[in-house]
Amino acid sequence: MSQEDLIQLAHGGGGRLSRDLIASEILSRFGAGPLQGLPDAATLPASGKRVVFTTDSFVVQPLEFPGGNIGNLAVHGTVNDIAVCGGLPKWLSLSLIMEEGLPLSTLRRILDSVKVSAEECGVVIATGDTKVVAHGQCDGIYINTSCIGELLDGFDLGANRIVEGDMILVSGPLGDHGMAVMACRENINIENGPTSDTATVHRLVLAAQEVASKIHFMRDPTRGGIAAVLNEAVEGRNIGILLREQDIPFSAGARAVSEMLGIDLLHSASEGRVILIAAPDAAPAILKKWKALAEGQNAATIGTISGDHGRVVLHTVAGGRRLVDLPRGEMLPRIC
């Protein structure tokens, strides 16, 4: 590849090459909205609604994996944080830290994915930033996205609202993203291997809005998987979690890779799933609504809230019981 096909240090220096890169790669894709004229900050309309605000940096490695790349992951991951807090995602920032030598062709594929997924999520790229560091000071590209959303009517979510007897729902198979990335990284090539589930969950949240007041808690089980989410939800409280292994949806591909690597699928990240905890009388309605959506067709009720002080317990298929602990964290680095 010739020098002109690679990111150079000067692309981040604030001079002419920076301007050219932003014009050709950013404004060409995202320049119709508030980015026009490249102000230092975007001025957005007032909505009168409560604002929901989140940020996430993405360092996934490899940059491209079965089912997605760091570009659509950076849109979905951040948009989903807004959605599971009961927000409708509206405005997204896009900040790139690129390594000198990154092929422009890779950057273009990533930005194309950002564009497609932002459109699907209904968010507008409102503001951005571009930095370049020398070879060896970053691994290809790191992306930060921050998102502003508007709070949807009816939602009042929080771990403190969970009570004994509540039901636990998931919108689809768990852990595929983590296993797809790990399979790619470890060069595991199996037939029907796992594909990342990276996707927006905002339609799942909108579908559940009708019974919003009976929904007590929502999260997307990313880093640390469902084990981390559920442990955090009940830690130090007088409630616990009872999961039924036979009811938890897993894909065959994720199962195969998790067994090869010796990783508990309950610790593996999803990037397009929702865990929802609601009053038992609301659960059937949510499940029905979810199953009517393509992204929720494998939704399931996987457990209940128990009185078991702060513990997450799994009833295994074999008939036993085991404690589901927080992962320690070192087995699945750079998964998102």
Place this chain on the structure above:
Amino acid sequence: MSQEDLIQLAHGGGGRLSRDLIASEILSRFGAGPLQGLPDAATLPASGKRVVFTTDSFVVQPLEFPGGNIGNLAVHGTVNDIAVCGGLPKWLSLSLIMEEGLPLSTLRRILDSVKVSAEECGVVIATGDTKVVAHGQCDGIYINTSCIGELLDGFDLGANRIVEGDMILVSGPLGDHGMAVMACRENINIENGPTSDTATVHRLVLAAQEVASKIHFMRDPTRGGIAAVLNEAVEGRNIGILLREQDIPFSAGARAVSEMLGIDLLHSASEGRVILIAAPDAAPAILKKWKALAEGQNAATIGTISGDHGRVVLHTVAGGRRLVDLPRGEMLPRIC
């Protein structure tokens, strides 16, 4: 240093070590506000005002330099983008990408600086994220901050509002941040060397609000310096810039380092200055207000808007004229 005094990969894995780090280093400093309970996103009050939104990633090297570090730089840089767009900064996100092996003592100094400068700017850390990458995949720490502000009444800013005859003001000496970082990086130890000007400019903007309608354009001259800002402001238009070198404030330390390194100070970044372009009858009032503030005591009028199509021209002290071009960008990498 022992292993426990360094950032480890598992600090970013979403498990117990991640939680412990966030509790001990983040929540201890910033946990009183919307971060409490660590929701996926922060829910903020509705203001009814128009929202101003910006993002910036910081990769400055070295992490600590005379006058500041990457922590206060990451607050000021982003807050200042809100301010120069006529916004009052309100809510800040804080996203960290850390390299395995980063000393916890360094992280603590940086976060202490974030806390102090956020308080001085009046912004609340509303949401955040922490990632860890392996040794050699980042250079110590990279920080992204995004900021939500509220549009202040009266401002209507844009390069398209600049007209011939307008006056150009700066709030203080230019280029100190860039020269302080470069002197540090190049091991230039001179007496009274430059100190970074990293600081919030929001009080300068508030001070000018009284004549807001007569202010046509504001920017903070960061990467690329005043040369980049002014060239962008007039590029392709039927106006130009005329600068008087003798009126541009520079510190003796910045001057000395710029001469040693052969870098044009007009290309060097400031991180606590404002360039303001206003109708001539408003300029004296702004200058008076600015000079009454500690951060504006060396403010000056440095030039005017000419009819010189898209060109930035400097009248030198020696009596000559030279064109001030956009920097190419490779001379001052990783300055912010």
